[in-house]
Amino acid sequence: MKARVTVMLKNGVLDPQGEAVRHALGTLGFAGVEGVRQGKVIELDLAETDRSKAEADVKAMCEKLLANTVIESYRVEIL
Structure with missing residues (x-):
C-alpha cells in the first residue's frame, strides 16, 4: 500500500522560499x-x-516526524 503526505506551511506563516x-x-x-507557497x-x-x-499510522508519523505541526499542516492520501 502506498501513502502520499503533502506538507505545507500554515496560512499566515511566512514562506521565504515561496x-x-x-x-x-x-x-x-x-x-x-x-x-x-x-x-x-x-x-x-x-x-x-x-x-x-x-x-x-501515517498520521502518527506526521505528528511525530514528517511535519512540524506548529507551523505546518499536512494531508494524507492512501493510494
Missing part, C-alpha cells in the same frame, strides 16, 4: 504570479494492508 520563487518567476518574465510531498511504501490502520 517568495523567492515568486520573485524569480517575475524576473524570468512570468508576470501575474501574485503568490507562491512551497511545500513538500512524501511518498511512503507501507507493508500495512488495512487502509484505516495505514492512515492512522
Whole structure:
C-alpha cells in the first residue's frame, strides 16, 4: 500500500522560499504570479494492508516526524 503526505506551511506563516520563487518567476518574465507557497510531498511504501490502520499510522508519523505541526499542516492520501 502506498501513502502520499503533502506538507505545507500554515496560512499566515511566512514562506521565504515561496517568495523567492515568486520573485524569480517575475524576473524570468512570468508576470501575474501574485503568490507562491512551497511545500513538500512524501511518498511512503507501507507493508500495512488495512487502509484505516495505514492512515492512522501515517498520521502518527506526521505528528511525530514528517511535519512540524506548529507551523505546518499536512494531508494524507492512501493510494
